[in-house]
Structures are given as C-alpha cells and as structure tokens.
Amino acid sequence: DPSLISRKSPATKAAKPPAKRAKKVYPIITSPTVPVIEKSHLTGKAFVVQEEISKGYMKSTLTWDAELILHDPALHKDKYYNMQLVTNAAKNLFWVIKHWGKTGMPGAVLVDNFENSLPLAKKAFRKQFRRRTGNTWGLLAGTFEECDGKYKFLQKDEEVAERVKAEGDGKWEYYLHNKVDGKKIGWYPYEESAAKSTEKYWRQFERFPQLSVRFVKSDYFKYNINFTEMIQTNTKSGTRRVIRRIAPGEVGSREPPAVIPDPVKPEDAAEESGDDEAPDGSDDGSEEDPDDDEAAADEEAMAEEAEALEEEEEAKEGEAADAAEGGRKAPDAAEAPAAAGGREAPDVAEADAPAPRAAPEAVEAEAETLPARTAD
Numbered sequence: 001d002p003s004l005i006s007r008k009s010p011a012t013k014a015a016k017p018p019a020k021r022a023k024k025v026y027p028i029i030t031s032p033t034v035p036v037i038e039k040s041h042l043t044g045k046a047f048v049v050q051e052e053i054s055k056g057y058m059k060s061t062l063t064w065d066a067e068l069i070l071h072d073p074a075l076h077k078d079k080y081y082n083m084q085l086v087t088n089a090a091k092n093l094f095w096v097i098k099h100w101g102k103t104g105m106p107g108a109v110l111v112d113n114f115e116n117s118l119p120l121a122k123k124a125f126r127k128q129f130r131r132r133t134g135n136t137w138g139l140l141a142g143t144f145e146e147c148d149g150k151y152k153f154l155q156k157d158e159e160v161a162e163r164v165k166a167e168g169d170g171k172w173e174y175y176l177h178n179k180v181d182g183k184k185i186g187w188y189p190y191e192e193s194a195a196k197s198t199e200k201y202w203r204q205f206e207r208f209p210q211l212s213v214r215f216v217k218s219d220y221f222k223y224n225i226n227f228t229e230m231i232q233t234n235t236k237s238g239t240r241r242v243i244r245r246i247a248p249g250e251v252g253s254r255e256p257p258a259v260i261p262d263p264v265k266p267e268d269a270a271e272e273s274g275d276d277e278a279p280d281g282s283d284d285g286s287e288e289d290p291d292d293d294e295a296a297a298d299e300e301a302m303a304e305e306a307e308a309l310e311e312e313e314e315a316k317e318g319e320a321a322d323a324a325e326g327g328r329k330a331p332d333a334a335e336a337p338a339a340a341g342g343r344e345a346p347d348v349a350e351a352d353a354p355a356p357r358a359a360p361e362a363v364e365a366e367a368e369t370l371p372a373r374t375a376d
Contacts, residue, residue: 068151104216
C-alpha cells in the first residue's frame, strides 16, 4: 500500500558520559589552642594546621604538631625534636618548623618555606616524622610503635591539657644540705626557667611513666633527675640533692627531708657519640633511609585514596537520595508499546545503559623545587 511508508528507526544517541566530579576541596583549618614554636619567630604570624579526617564511620581531628623524644637512660641520651606545619592568616603560605636539641637546652630551629604548596609541606612533614620515629604520620586510630634508636612520639591529650591548664604549674624546690656560696642549709626554689622546664618534664612523666629518669643539660652542668625517687644528681660533681614539687595553692614544709642522699662517683665528662645534630637537624645517629621518599609518596597516596573513597561514598549517598525522591523509571523493552507506523521501539537496555565512569585524571607531577630555608 503506497500510503504505508516504512520508516527506519532513528539511531539511538549514545548516552553522554557523566560529568567528572570535581575534586573535593577541604577548607584549611587551624588550631585555636596549640602555640606555634616560639623560637621560629612565627608566633602571631602563623597558626598550626589541623585537618578533619574520616574513614567510614570513624572521624577525628589531626593536628600537624609532633613532639618527639629520644630517650635512652642506659646511654644517657635525652633529646627532643619538635615539628609543626603552619600557615598564615590568609592560609595561602605554608611552613614546616623543626626545633631540636638536648633536653634542657634552647636548641636550634629551621623553618622550611613551601610558599603556597600545602601538599609539598605535608609530604616533607610526613617524611621527617617517618625518619625520626619509624612510624607513619596521621593514621586514623593507629597506634604508635616504638622503634629502637628512634624518637618516641608524645601524643597529646586535649582533656589532659585542659586539666593541666586549669590546675596551673607547681613550684619546684631543692634541699641544700651543705653550705654553698654562703647559703644557709634549707629549701631553695628553682630558677624560673629551670622550674618551668622541670614542670614540663614532670607532666611528661605523668603521661609516660617510662620517662621517670631525665638527663637535663644546662650551660655548665648535666643533671640526672629521677622523678620516682625525687632526687637530682649533678653528673659532673656527683652531688645528689632531694627535690620536691609543691602543688599550686599549697605551702611546703621547711623541715629537712628524712634522708639526705650520699654523693656518687662523677661520670665521664665525654658526651655520648652522635649527640649533636647537623645544622639542618638531620643527624640523629641514623643513616638516611633511601626509601624515605618512596615511603612518603606511599603515605601521600594512602591519604588521597582515603579521601577518594570518602568522596565516592558521598556520591553514592547522593545518587540514592535522588532515586528516593522519585526519579521516573524507564519501562522494560518487553512492555514498551509498538511504535506508530511500524516504528520500532528503541532498545531500552541499550539506550539507558550508563556510560562507563571516566577514569580519574592523573595527578599532575609536582615541581621539584627546593624550599627556601631560614635558620635561627
């Protein structure tokens, strides 16, 4: 019949691939309570970076501030190494501060400037933390494992910090049981700076009992402070004295201690080997690990993978929510009515099939530029 014209089914248009999801940008936040290392000269100009991290239902806040201790009483080793990742008020400049030295001494500071590259600053921080401790930085719900010859990470507890702040500092005194420089026998207060440092070591001992014996260096002497026995020993002269801590608000008795400790043999004046750090803080008695860069890259990749998984979960939740709002379901091919004029119905399974998800773009290689450094 000439009135019946056979019409060809229109070609099915290929479904457009879904738009690539833009990489989620997390706001940069800073700690309102953690002070910037004073010796860096960035106090009031920079702030310690914090990061909200999550894995499944677990969420936590990561503060880029690490207090490390190398403590070995058998070798009379007692050193610190502190690190911070900080940013300016505009949050477009980033520095990594490294502060190291012998316990009791002001130490040295190095500030690495990474300009506007937060990823490079994080990578440098992770690499240094791994080298010092043998552990990975920032694992959620991870536990720190002490490694022989490496620094210990003194993890901070905000509740403890608040309690300590509310209590205030105790007062430290030593008992002079022999006449020195015309002083009378009796209790004497520590000098202000020494009292502040000793209070800090005492608080560390409260949280980490293995730090009961500390070796504290001064300009002229080195002291062994035993917080369990409350005795300090001048390792150069062998003199031992009773010490005490008077809690805030209390008054100490003027009575002499029950036992006056006998002197001990002076120790060898020779310092332990490898005690001094290099100008950049790199010499901690351990060799440079050739795998440090690879390990830091692996840790960065782990962090990015966790972030990608979180974004994928959020995307799935969003798709489920859209479907629940009543998105129209396409009819099955078998139920589709015949097209008028002999036109074939399009293959629904073929027409509605989602295009394969586009592969994520490769991460652009970071410029291999050395950060500018300033040393104090």
